[in-house]
Amino acid sequence: MSTLCYVNGEILSTSKGGIGISDLALQRGYGVFDYARTYNRKLFHFDDNLHRLRLSASKLHLKLPIPDIEITAVAEQLIRESTLNTPSIRLILTGGYSASPFFKDPNFIIIAEELPTYPASVYSLGVKLIKVEYQRELPHVKSINYMNSIRLEPLRREKNAFDILYYSENGVTECPRSNFFIFQGDRLVTPSSHVLHGITREIILKLASDHFPIEVRKIDPGELSTIDEAFITSTSKGIIPVTTIDAHKVGTGLVGDRTRILMRLLNEYTENY
Numbered sequence: 001m002s003t004l005c006y007v008n009g010e011i012l013s014t015s016k017g018g019i020g021i022s023d024l025a026l027q028r029g030y031g032v033f034d035y036a037r038t039y040n041r042k043l044f045h046f047d048d049n050l051h052r053l054r055l056s057a058s059k060l061h062l063k064l065p066i067p068d069i070e071i072t073a074v075a076e077q078l079i080r081e082s083t084l085n086t087p088s089i090r091l092i093l094t095g096g097y098s099a100s101p102f103f104k105d106p107n108f109i110i111i112a113e114e115l116p117t118y119p120a121s122v123y124s125l126g127v128k129l130i131k132v133e134y135q136r137e138l139p140h141v142k143s144i145n146y147m148n149s150i151r152l153e154p155l156r157r158e159k160n161a162f163d164i165l166y167y168s169e170n171g172v173t174e175c176p177r178s179n180f181f182i183f184q185g186d187r188l189v190t191p192s193s194h195v196l197h198g199i200t201r202e203i204i205l206k207l208a209s210d211h212f213p214i215e216v217r218k219i220d221p222g223e224l225s226t227i228d229e230a231f232i233t234s235t236s237k238g239i240i241p242v243t244t245i246d247a248h249k250v251g252t253g254l255v256g257d258r259t260r261i262l263m264r265l266l267n268e269y270t271e272n273y
Ligand SMILES: Cc1ncc(COP(=O)(O)O)c(C=O)c1O
Pocket: 035, 142, 174, 175, 176, 177, 178, 179, 195, 196, 197, 198, 199, 200, 201, 233, 234, 235, 236
């Protein structure tokens, strides 16, 4: 499989692409990114990724060096010319080269890579989450810093969990790379604040609005013992049902009917995209 990337204006083989060791991303963890997928080799909601990348960049005072139309053209070229089964696109904007915390010219990288897949059983049987107290810094920013979730990997594996569910004084918020939803009866609830505004989250809220009453509000951790269904969403995962949180079953412990309805709606939406 041959994959390509773009580094500051140049397109080259991913194995040859790189930036120098004095970049602030490496030196101080300063940078943002975004991640888009394709369906049928067509970029999916890419404008939303570009919008979020610009928002993340502006919060870190970084400036994207090329306009959206050019980024899209490069992404499409990388998809066309890479031999990937299901291409996805990673956009990375770093602090750039600097020996001090002051920066001026970011490095901008676009990578075409294979979309990760998950076993069919996670969709048919659901998964387990474990709660960990943590609040992401600058939650609207898709920063390159996933230190906490990577640090928690051994714990996740030890507890046989699919993912971590963050909570804090701000309520139950999200997983390290996914948004979180619950059903209380027919009511679909997702946290209003202190989360990344996931692109899949927005799509689900729109698709669900014709079928279920929706509440976007703080979710108290205490509520989790009374919920009927739960699921997580992300670009690569779509909707993954959650059937266990810590040692407790969610509802009956089986994938819920309402979650299945949303999985079907999302499938239909992406097939017709
Ligand atoms: C912290 C966090 N929340 C939620 C999401 C899901 O966002 P999206 O649906 O745009 O993939 C991600 C994606 O990586 C994330 O990093």
